[in-house]
Amino acid sequence: MNRVYIKTYGCQMNERDSEAVASMLRGRGYSIVDSEVDADVVLLNTCSVRDQAEQKAIGKAGRLQRDKRRNKLQLLGVMGCMAQNRGRDLLASLPDLDLVVGTQKFHQVPDHLDNLLASLKGLGPRPSTIIDLEAEAGSQNTIRGHGAERKVTAFVSIMQGCNMKCAYCIVPKTRGEERARPMEDIVEEVRELAANGTKEITLLGQIVNHYGKREFPTVGGKSPFVQLLEKVHAVDGIERIRFTSPHPVGFRQDLVEAYRDLPKLCEYIHFPMQSGSDRILRAMRRPYSREKFLRIVEALRQANPAMYFSTDVIVGFPGETDEDFAQTVTLFDEVKFDMAFIFKYSVRSGTEAEEMGDTIAKEIKEARNQVLLERLEQWSTARNEALIGTVQEVLVEGPARKGEGMFMGKNRGNRKVLFPGNARQVGELVPVRIDRATTTVLLGESV
Ligand code: SAH
Ligand code: SF4
Ligand code: F3S
Numbered sequence: 001m002n003r004v005y006i007k008t009y010g011c012q013m014n015e016r017d018s019e020a021v022a023s024m025l026r027g028r029g030y031s032i033v034d035s036e037v038d039a040d041v042v043l044l045n046t047c048s049v050r051d052q053a054e055q056k057a058i059g060k061a062g063r064l065q066r067d068k069r070r071n072k073l074q075l076l077g078v079m080g081c082m083a084q085n086r087g088r089d090l091l092a093s094l095p096d097l098d099l100v101v102g103t104q105k106f107h108q109v110p111d112h113l114d115n116l117l118a119s120l121k122g123l124g125p126r127p128s129t130i131i132d133l134e135a136e137a138g139s140q141n142t143i144r145g146h147g148a149e150r151k152v153t154a155f156v157s158i159m160q161g162c163n164m165k166c167a168y169c170i171v172p173k174t175r176g177e178e179r180a181r182p183m184e185d186i187v188e189e190v191r192e193l194a195a196n197g198t199k200e201i202t203l204l205g206q207i208v209n210h211y212g213k214r215e216f217p218t219v220g221g222k223s224p225f226v227q228l229l230e231k232v233h234a235v236d237g238i239e240r241i242r243f244t245s246p247h248p249v250g251f252r253q254d255l256v257e258a259y260r261d262l263p264k265l266c267e268y269i270h271f272p273m274q275s276g277s278d279r280i281l282r283a284m285r286r287p288y289s290r291e292k293f294l295r296i297v298e299a300l301r302q303a304n305p306a307m308y309f310s311t312d313v314i315v316g317f318p319g320e321t322d323e324d325f326a327q328t329v330t331l332f333d334e335v336k337f338d339m340a341f342i343f344k345y346s347v348r349s350g351t352e353a354e355e356m357g358d359t360i361a362k363e364i365k366e367a368r369n370q371v372l373l374e375r376l377e378q379w380s381t382a383r384n385e386a387l388i389g390t391v392q393e394v395l396v397e398g399p400a401r402k403g404e405g406m407f408m409g410k411n412r413g414n415r416k417v418l419f420p421g422n423a424r425q426v427g428e429l430v431p432v433r434i435d436r437a438t439t440t441v442l443l444g445e446s447v
Helices: 012-027 051-069 080-093 106-120 171-175 183-195 224-233 253-261 278-283 290-303 322-335 352-356 362-386
Strands: 003-008 041-046 075-079 099-101 153-157 200-204 240-244 268-270 308-315 339-344 391-399 406-410 416-420 429-437 441-446
Touching: 003 012, 012 041, 012 080, 012 106, 012 153, 012 200, 041 051, 041 080, 051 075, 051 080, 075 080, 075 106, 080 099, 080 171, 099 106, 153 183, 183 200, 183 224, 200 224, 224 240, 224 253, 253 290, 278 322, 290 322, 308 322, 308 362, 322 362, 339 362, 362 429, 391 416, 391 441, 416 429
Parallel strands: 003 041, 041 075, 075 099, 153 200, 200 240, 268 308, 308 339, 416 441
Antiparallel strands: 391 406, 391 429, 406 416, 429 441
């Protein structure tokens, strides 16, 4: 009765939280399995950022509830942002849920599962389904991994929550107030990861460059986030550093210079623009202009000409005209993004934008989405083709999903690289000469 399957929706924060819950459970003797078919317990770690994300998890939970009624499953739980945001409604529509855990109480999952399983065996009272959704004062929810599973790449949470007020966004509600984790804790976790063989870390926060703004002082012109980058950079064994996501507001010269001065900091940045129209940015309550966004991009390119850029864009925000959208397209083309996540606006209840309605027709959102996807394909293919003939440093993550003897890794620009390799190369930095490219992958031979 102790096989647990965790299915994760949403962003890297959720992936990291799922990993942390999995390793706590392993530490208690549970086994983590790769499929619900083999599981006694299924936990869905959910996302609320768009309606589609919620509907997917609700659909899944409904099907699993039926499995449970047919005794194919013992326990079913929902964790994460949707549990936090609407846990009580969920329980009303899915009465067979055994566990609802919000974003602040992941650390209680193992005890709760122990108690639930004991109660199924008649060895104790049944614990309540909803773990208190209120935040604890000072709660960090930065449970750490246990055990020594080796991960070539790892996510490290540096802060929780978000204090911005982007009009469309539910995250401040699901993740609460911004709180920074102490620098020394973060560095200690990175040291442990390095000791277990991790080579690449990605620092996670809703707005990483605001890390510790209130808690820690600026030293020598360097923000707490840049100080943290330097400390992590000094950890032996870590070869690559990435982070996600920075915000244009508070993106200062010290962070630009980090890309020049810290060789482990990969020349790849996920830098959400959301829109290229100043009017829409204002309505979204994103307090920067397209000019400011472009100035930061240019400064980064100056610090490191090989820089790769990725972004998030929302199309169809209420009131977005053809003219506004044209501004988004021109900004997109000026930056020539290598990667992008394009989202159709989705009304979230309880956000400021809710009362603006959903004024842009579905077909228009779809068409705008398509325009940007085509641009992305163009810029991404061009960037990949330009790499043909070069030798790329690839951090090998493991066997490729397809192709006998093929291995997969990423270059510093976060591009997927496939090449014929061997298991000894996993976790190593391998030089690969690129001889073919598609929009999304590079193919080559190790040299
Ligand atoms: N903290 C990050 C974003 C986290 S949410 C930042 O500010 O950059 C990830 C992305 O989801 C956002 O960048 C935005 O593009 C998209 N998103 C958020 N709310 C949305 C909504 N209501 N509709 C459509 N996309 C949304
Ligand atoms: Fe949401 Fe804005 Fe906070 Fe990002 S910065 S999580 S988009 S409120
Ligand atoms: Fe992430 Fe979705 Fe929550 S984007 S923070 S899992 S609402």
